[in-house]
Amino acid sequence: MNPSSKIYIAGHNGMVGSAVTRLLRSQGYRNLVTRDRSELDLTNQAAVEAFFTENKPEIVIMAAGKVGGIYANNSYPAAFLYENLTIAANTVHAAFSTGTKRFLFLGSSCIYPKLAPQPLKEASLLTSELEPTNEPYAIAKIAGLKLCEYYRKQYDVLFHSLMPTNLYGRGDNYHPENSHLLPALIRRFHEAKLANRESVTIWGTGTPRRELMNVDDLAEAIIHVLNLDNPPDLINAGTGIDHSIMEIAELVKDTIGFNGEIKTDPSKPDGTPRKLLDISLLREIGWKPKISLKTGIQQTYAHFIQETNTE
Numbered sequence: 001m002n003p004s005s006k007i008y009i010a011g012h013n014g015m016v017g018s019a020v021t022r023l024l025r026s027q028g029y030r031n032l033v034t035r036d037r038s039e040l041d042l043t044n045q046a047a048v049e050a051f052f053t054e055n056k057p058e059i060v061i062m063a064a065g066k067v068g069g070i071y072a073n074n075s076y077p078a079a080f081l082y083e084n085l086t087i088a089a090n091t092v093h094a095a096f097s098t099g100t101k102r103f104l105f106l107g108s109s110c111i112y113p114k115l116a117p118q119p120l121k122e123a124s125l126l127t128s129e130l131e132p133t134n135e136p137y138a139i140a141k142i143a144g145l146k147l148c149e150y151y152r153k154q155y156d157v158l159f160h161s162l163m164p165t166n167l168y169g170r171g172d173n174y175h176p177e178n179s180h181l182l183p184a185l186i187r188r189f190h191e192a193k194l195a196n197r198e199s200v201t202i203w204g205t206g207t208p209r210r211e212l213m214n215v216d217d218l219a220e221a222i223i224h225v226l227n228l229d230n231p232p233d234l235i236n237a238g239t240g241i242d243h244s245i246m247e248i249a250e251l252v253k254d255t256i257g258f259n260g261e262i263k264t265d266p267s268k269p270d271g272t273p274r275k276l277l278d279i280s281l282l283r284e285i286g287w288k289p290k291i292s293l294k295t296g297i298q299q300t301y302a303h304f305i306q307e308t309n310t311e
Helices: 015-026 045-055 070-075 077-097 132-155 181-194 215-226 245-256 280-284 293-308
Strands: 007-010 059-062 102-106 158-164 166-168 199-203 212-214 234-237 261-265
Touching: 007 015, 015 215, 045 077, 059 077, 059 215, 070 077, 070 132, 077 102, 077 132, 077 158, 102 132, 102 215, 132 158, 158 215, 166 181, 166 215, 166 293, 181 199, 181 245, 181 293, 199 245, 212 215, 212 293, 215 234, 234 280, 245 261, 245 293
Parallel strands: 007 059, 059 102, 102 158, 158 234, 166 212, 199 261
Antiparallel strands: none
């Protein structure tokens, strides 16, 4: 990419978008286009078309969308499917119609079948049933990456996709009900420490395994992929290492300094038994992650204290 390239970062206030924006600015990119949700509703087709017609970005990084954990996905399935599907369709088509040269769509590792062979390869997509607890979100993300794939095939435009694993880091969502695994654990253990509680209960059995990637590593991967002349249609982005939810909880507990017990609640859903990405393709194109989970959790907890103004 040229530092003078006009780049639209959709979702620049979110965890991924803000990490990408920080990295681009640190590397000397100044021609960045951003819009808050109040300024541009990406589910409004006419508004999206008007924005692209007026601004004509050369590169689009699609990091916007409705996101949440198991509770949120189970509670608002229609909203997750509709909003993410509409955002993908509106932005991909408007970018194509107005001459965008490059479009990078960011999806999620939840696009892969629930019981696909581990680690998950890009070729496993659409080979069997999805995990029911996040099916609506996954269907929308699959549609988005397929839009990019088929616009590239039919119109010879460089539209492609990156599928990140579970993310965490600076700017995460720490909502008590609608957050993902790691931020939810950080908040729960932090509040338990402040209240001098004897235990913290985690959902499910604690045995499912999860791969966690720091969002600053993902930002580096995004820029690397955007500098490739002919990237694959779909690339996994992860660490290639996973841990049980109990192991992750123990790391969070130790980082925060909570001295109580960790209990499990098997009545709550476990979700997918394991979700580890095969990152062979990412390594083949010359990139690998740098931030260990232990270091990442320490950094994230420090950001949590800053963002929530709690000690």
